[in-house]
Amino acid sequence: MSRLIPTGPEFIDIVLSKIQRKTPTVIHPNYKISRIRAFYMRKCKFAQDCFDEKLGQILTDFPKLDEIHPFYADLMNVLYDRDHYKLALGQINTARHLIDNVAKDYTRLLKFADSLYRCKQLKRAALGRMATIMKRQKDSLQYLEQVRQHLARLPSIDPNTRTLLVCGYPNVGKSSFMNKLTRAEVEVQPYAFTTKSLFVGHMDYKYLRWQVIDTPGILDHPLEQRNTIEMQSVTAMAHLRCCILFFMDLSEQCGYSVAEQCKLYHSIKALFVNKPTMLVINKIDVMRPDQLNSADKALIDQIVVKDNIPMVQLSCFTEEGVMDVRNMACDTLLAARVEQKMKNTNKMGDVINKLHLTTPAKRDDKERPAFIPEGVKNKIKYDTKDPNRKKLEKDLEVENGGAGVYNVDLKKLYKLENDEWKYDIIPEIMDGKNVADFIDPDIEEKLAALEEEEERLISQGFYNSDSDLEMDTEVDIRSNVREPRPKKVLDKETRSRLESRMPRKRTRSVSQGVNIARSQSVGTQLINNPTLSKRAKTSMRSQTRDRSVMGLSSGQKEVSLGMKAKTDRKKNLLAKAGEADRTIQTKMPKHLFAGKRGFASDRR
Template sequence: MTTLYNFKQITPVPTGGDFLDIVLSKTQRKTPTVIHANFAISRIRNFYMRKVKFTQESFDERLKAILDEFPKLDDIHPFYSDLMNVLYDKDHYKLALGQMNTARHLIDQVGKDYVRLLKFGDSLYRCKQLKKAAMGRMATIMRRQKDSLAYLEQVRQHLARLPSIDPNTRTLLVCGYPNVGKSSFMNKITRADVDVQPYAFTTKSLFVGHMDYKYLRWQVIDTPGILDHPLENRNTIEMQSITALAHLRCCVLYFIDLSERCGYSIKEQVSLFHSIKPLFANKPVMLIINKIDAMKIEDVSAEDRQLLDDIVEKDKAQMLGMSCYTDEGVMNVKQTACDRLLQARVDAKMKGQKINDVLNKIHLTKPVPRDDNPRLPHIPEGALTKPKYDAQDPNRPKLEKDLEAEAGGAGVYNIDLKKRYLLESEEWKHDIIPEIWEGHNVADFIDSDIQEQLDELEREEERLEAEGYYKSDDEELNSEDEALQSTANAIRERNSITQIEARLKTVKNRPTLPKTAIKRKVSEVADHFESLGLDGTEVENRARSRAPKRARSASRGESVARSASMAARPSGGEGSVVRDRTTLGVRNVKQKLESEKVRQLSMRNANLHAKRGESDRAIQTKMPKHLFSGKRKSGSTDRR
């Protein structure tokens, strides 16, 4: 229901003065405000035409929102339509909405007329006066609607306070004379909290509570008390109950107070039941005898008992007793009422036309006997007389729990999961090789005669060896082959030594000499050795022999030529060829141009953002001075 009739979401309706202030201030804020007489006349006309059009559209938008949000009595459920007629007077409500619609059309017509006149304005003064006249007429129309706006705001506030009643769901409706215990019963079976007082007409409007029964959600409606007098004499409070009884599909719980503490006799309460009985048509009715703690059904007089029995017999009403004070029979009344309503809803569906469409889609298959042999149900012997497990019986079968206790308890006993395997041989139960391994049958990959075949192969090998099948004459190598083999061995040895030396050169943690030792001269090293009592001559000679010797050039021109040739030689070493890096991996000039075009396209996004490359994330100036300093002028906040 909340999705269909959510009256709490209706927008508040402003008063007549507030309505004008909202629209005119919006026009002032949303349209240009500066105009000069030296502007072109077309520009002046467009300026004032825009003002008039915007004001007319603002009025139209607000009035249309009011007309759309308020419910239309012809489009909503009859229960809500009649309830609004009872509470607000249907004619007055329609008249107020009609005046809003008329004002909307009048304002639209005024806007169109003055826009047409503004097209022929010949000066700034004439156009301004036409604009003032247009807005003045629109304001006059809205000032005349102040009473309708005030009335609609009162209706909106009252609609927001109405309970959310779903006219189509499972409903229990409680009715009867005032002060017979209707609200007390509702507080008992639902989560509602209805005010309960010891005087009549405590409940002045409809109250809704919810409960759960058989995993279904039910709503319970507490109605104001009804008095037994003609319909035209009933007030607004009573008419709410009459409206609910007339339009809601529900189970009616009619409460009767046998103790007559409510202020009305049993005869008057029965008379009220018969007067509103036409509203109970096609609804399950239950006669609830309340306050049985003060007066039981058996204690009433014979005349009053006959009145109650007539209701049960003639009107097919079920009579139940209960007491909200002692909670006696309250749950029984709730369950019985829910069951009766469920059965009534099922019967109504069975009588409708939709059931035929459902039954046409259902086909019940009945098996046909294939012969005349009777096949009675069979129950195995002992299935129903099987003795229960008795822990004290010494002859009972041993369980794993008993075996565990005998073997030393938990942590000592290890259950044998293979002892119940059903195999051809008992010896196979504890076989190490399983039957199935990773989804494959192990027997498919094992030959049962593997041992015999292996023995036969060994006998054949012995026979071939005895016959000399594997024997061969070793040919002596000649001198050329020996020389070739020795050369190959020497090459292999030299390669291994070269690899070891290369590894030693690349080791990063090799010991290095201190800088002081590197800066020492050969003569200083020789003197140091002599101070230690050693001969430094050999060390000095070896160092001088290993020093690089600079080749003398024949002339200065030769050295200059050599240096120029060295500078011109590429870094790849002697014999390398200089190539353009942009042509590497490209077959021809066409392919090179295509690759250059793709490269430029990939750089377009970065170029648009003035990036140096794909990894450029720098923000050059996070707070530009021209944007964050000085006085801000009127206008848009967006600097772009």
């Protein structure tokens, strides 16, 4: 139950506003009477559907007491009163049927309406009667809303899982024990009835999930006089399959004597039938059972001996014995659940009938003891002091350097016709062929011969480069270059006179362009001239090569040139706005703002 249940007036407003939004609201003068009837009949049927949907949702969401677990049914009876709960749901169901009848009657009357006025009045009467029916359900709706809010706050308890249930007088340490085992963080205070409802915590034991339930304190008086808080504990103890931990405080700091606590146990022990029960003595840091007087000690011994209930001791303050109590309770419950499952399973008899244990009959007086061979004995019994036992892999590991040094020999266990085959090299297969068949057996000798020939060529200077020749040529070129003349320093007057005589910049003529192209073609012809040396061709090519992409492969050159072209491209400032621009193109889209009239009017 997560939906809010509206009150009576809110319910009417919700339905009428939905009718206004979801159905047509305008009748034009040219409409025929048949269309006018259909217009108002649609209003009545739509109102019926809205009320039916809302009320049906309420009836579906609330649990039916006859269909849920008896623990939850009794708990709801304790908290909300079964009669009031059923009565409220019954009134909601009756209101739904009345609204259906009203809609059916007025739809029949609208078929015979002969004017717009009569159709409208019949529609108003139908909606008015539906609204009146809903106004009368305001108390039921208010009650169900309170129940919904309280149900949402109840803990989620699984009645069939492994459960430890803590019970006893108020202020005996139940909530403290709960906080030690789980992370429920139940409030703990030094006064009675701090816990007023059931609290659930979860823990893990033996890789299983367990739930621990902390119940409110119970006082020793008749069942009819117990209040709602105490009845929650009684309901949990009566219906849950769990291990009962009955807590007692021998120090009497809880405000109740040992005799009163024993009396409470005898009054509620009828609820512990067929359930594993443990008597838990808390606060042993203050008082232990052996420190009691004889009368109180006799009362406790009577519970332990007569009812055959184990007694355990713990102290939540010092945490002494807390985990021992938990482990013992969990083991006891697991054993009880297994035993109960064995009793209730019908298939166990069929399985036992299929099993047959054969016992051989004794034919003479001769003793025939069991015979176990020595080899099997060594395998069964691992005795490190026996000199005749078989060595294990662990012994070999210790003898050969220990873990990390010793490598297990897996090939020694191979079962082959010849033991010499165990350590043969396993052939490598590739594409269905043995790789060893394609290896030259003389490859190492050939490789050694190649290396000797390589060393001989290096010693003879076969791989020497012509770097010396290049150095000589470079020296000759530098010697032929004249030294630059010293720059003359002219005065201002002489410099201005020379600048006036210099010719101005002019554009190239057609003849000059032809000469430039001719010179470029001549350069190309010179490069392709076979009489030139290789070094001259390389130097001439380097002068015509683009240095920005030198040293790059063909693929890298294409990427570099593409990036250069993209950066050189001018920005298109006059482009149209697109989806990537962070602007709203249409301020008021028609499908959101066009529709019915903007002014308010009562058209119900």
